[in-house]
Structure formats: structure tokens, C-alpha cells
Amino acid sequence: MPLDLLVPDLLLPSDAPTGMRTLPLPGLERWLARADVELTPGSESAAWLAAAHGLAAPAPLAAVALAGEGEPRAGTW
DSSP states (O other): OOOOOOOTTOSOOTTOOHHHHTOOOHHHHHHHHTSOOOOOTTOOHHHHHHHHTTOOSSOOHHHHHHHHHTOOOSSOO
């Protein structure tokens, strides 16, 4: 089963502390080793998610967030 995983700013900046750079993350390393990685520089995560799921720009973030709360509300979101 395919899984799309969006991880904004996954790569550390060049001035990150050594402790962050040497932190072992074996689970993430396994996932990334088996992944088809696609870098999209300059793309905002909300815009990428909207495009990936066929939503019009600008992304309806309020409606999506409200749907995640599980309670119907009156009005247009």
C-alpha cells in the first residue's frame, strides 16, 4: 500500500548542532532507504497537499481543519 509522507524541513540546516546531526533515527532511516524521495524546493506544504489531493488553490484549510474536529457546523467554511 503506497503512503505519501510530507515532511517539511526534514533536512537539517547547515548550522544545526552536532548533537542533532548525530542523533540515531533507525526507523526513519529504514523508511527513507526504501522511499522514492521527491524534493520540491520553495513549495508550501499546504499548497502541495491541496494539489496532491485535487483541491483548488488556495487550499481550503479552515474547512479541512474543521472536518478533522468531527463536529458539523453551520455556514460555509
